[in-house]
Every structure is written in C-alpha cells, then in structure tokens.
Amino acid sequence: MRIGTILLFLMLLPQMAGAAEARVQAAPVYPTLLNSLREGGYILYVRHGEATEGDDQPNLIFSNCQTQRNLSEEGRRQAAAFGEAIRRLQIPVQYPVLASPFCRTRETAALAFGEQHVKVDPFWVTIYQLSGDITAAEQERTLAALTSVLENKPPAGTNQVIVAHSFPKGIGLGEMPNMGTVVVKPGGQGRGYEVVDRISLDEFSGLPSSTLSRQQGNLLQGDNGSFYNNKQ
Numbered sequence: 001m002r003i004g005t006i007l008l009f010l011m012l013l014p015q016m017a018g019a020a021e022a023r024v025q026a027a028p029v030y031p032t033l034l035n036s037l038r039e040g041g042y043i044l045y046v047r048h049g050e051a052t053e054g055d056d057q058p059n060l061i062f063s064n065c066q067t068q069r070n071l072s073e074e075g076r077r078q079a080a081a082f083g084e085a086i087r088r089l090q091i092p093v094q095y096p097v098l099a100s101p102f103c104r105t106r107e108t109a110a111l112a113f114g115e116q117h118v119k120v121d122p123f124w125v126t127i128y129q130l131s132g133d134i135t136a137a138e139q140e141r142t143l144a145a146l147t148s149v150l151e152n153k154p155p156a157g158t159n160q161v162i163v164a165h166s167f168p169k170g171i172g173l174g175e176m177p178n179m180g181t182v183v184v185k186p187g188g189q190g191r192g193y194e195v196v197d198r199i200s201l202d203e204f205s206g207l208p209s210s211t212l213s214r215q216q217g218n219l220l221q222g223d224n225g226s227f228y229n230n231k232q
Contacts, residue, residue: 038091046082046108046164049071049078055069085201097119101125106120108179131165143172151192151193166180
C-alpha cells in the first residue's frame with residue numbers, strides 16, 4: 001500500500017511542478033514595472049472610461065457632446081480613480097496630457113489630471129477610424145504614423161499619458177477595456193517602440209504604493225496632486 005502511494009506521488013510530481021511553474025510565471029511583476037515608471041521614459045496609452053450615454057452620430061461634431069457617445073457615471077468614476085492611482089503611486093506625468101477630441105476622451109483626461117493639464121490632439125481621431133470602414137492603405141498609413149508618435153521618448157524623468165481609443169483586435173495596440181492602459185517603451189526616433197505591459201484599472205487601483213521604491217528627492221507635486229520630475 002505504501003509503495004503504491006509513493007509510485008502515485010512520483011507520477012503526479014511532474015504535473016505538480018508544472019502547475020507551480022505556471023503560478024510563478026503568472027505572478028505580476030508590478031514592483032519592477034512601477035519602479036521603472038517612476039524613473040520615467042514611458043508612454044501610458046489609456047482608453048477612455050465607460051461610455052454608454054448616447055451614440056456617435058454620422059454628423060458628429062467634436063464640440064457638441066450631444067452628437068457623441070459620452071461617459072456614464074461609472075466612466076467618470078473610473079477616470080477619477082485612474083488619476084488618483086497615478087498620484088498615489090507617484091508616477092511622474094509629463095504635462096500636458098494628450099487626448100483625442102471626443103468628449104469622452106477629453107472628459108476622462110480632465111477628470112484624471114485636471115482640465116488645465118489636457119491638450120487635444122486630433123491625430124487620435126485616426127485611431128478611432130481604424131474601427132470603421134477604411135482601406136488597407138489608410139490603415140497602413142495610420143499605423144505608420146502611430147509608430148512615429150509612440151517611438152518618441154518623453155522628457156527625462158517623466159511619462160507621457162495619452163487618452164484615446166481602443167484598437168480593433170490584432171491591430172496596433174489591440175483591444176483594450178475601459179480605462180485599460182498599455183505601457184509603451186519608446187525606442188527613439190526611427191527605432192520603433194515596445195509594448196511592455198497591459199494594466200487594467202482594477203490592477204492599477206489595487207496596487208499598494210509600498211511596492212515602489214522611494215525616490216522622492218527628484219519629485220515635486222503639482223497643483224492637482226500629480227508628480228513631476230524637477231530635473232526638467
């Protein structure tokens with residue numbers, strides 16, 4: 001009986017080891033990533049918050065929110081929570097934060113970082129249009145332009161935040177959940193970029209600030225609570 005038990009254990013041992021390895025591989029690497037974010041040099045590409053109010057009309061006018069799909073109350077809560085998480089984790093942000101001209105993206109950025117720190121960038125409309133009826137040539141041009149933007153490094157000690165739209169599945173940065181963040185590492189002009197990680201709002205909001213090393217000697221707090229690097 002004892003020999004049979006030992007043999008069974010030996011047969012199951014490889015499966016147990018594989019499961020343990022899978023658990024180790026699935027463990028988040030947030031302390032390393034967040035310490036890197038505190039040093040700057042990344043782009044945080046963020047999708048807007050939940051937007052279920054209204055629809056994007058064919059005659060959409062960016063200055064008229066009634067012609068667009070807008071943030072819900074949950075979306076506004078998500079936007080505020082994202083900004084709070086960035087401040088709590090003391091991730092330095094380069095101002096202005098860039099936002100697509102849509103009301104939902106502008107409002108998301110304003111709720112997270114303050115309206116005075118938001119700059120509208122029309123380029124991000126082309127990302128929205130990737131989900132529409134465009135030609136292969138138009139898609140190629142948009143993705144080439146995207147690479148030119150995302151390969152540019154932000155000023156030393158800061159991270160650039162872009163609030164815009166999700167991509168179609170398998171295209172560009174791919175599909176994103178509401179307030180999802182794609183962490184991009186720019187390679188520099190002509191050198192492309194690397195997608196480092198994808199972080200959901202819940203993951204960002206649930207991270208304890210104690211996972212970060214303290215490097216506050218070079219950080220100053222802005223008037224809306226965000227941190228920036230005083231080496232600029």
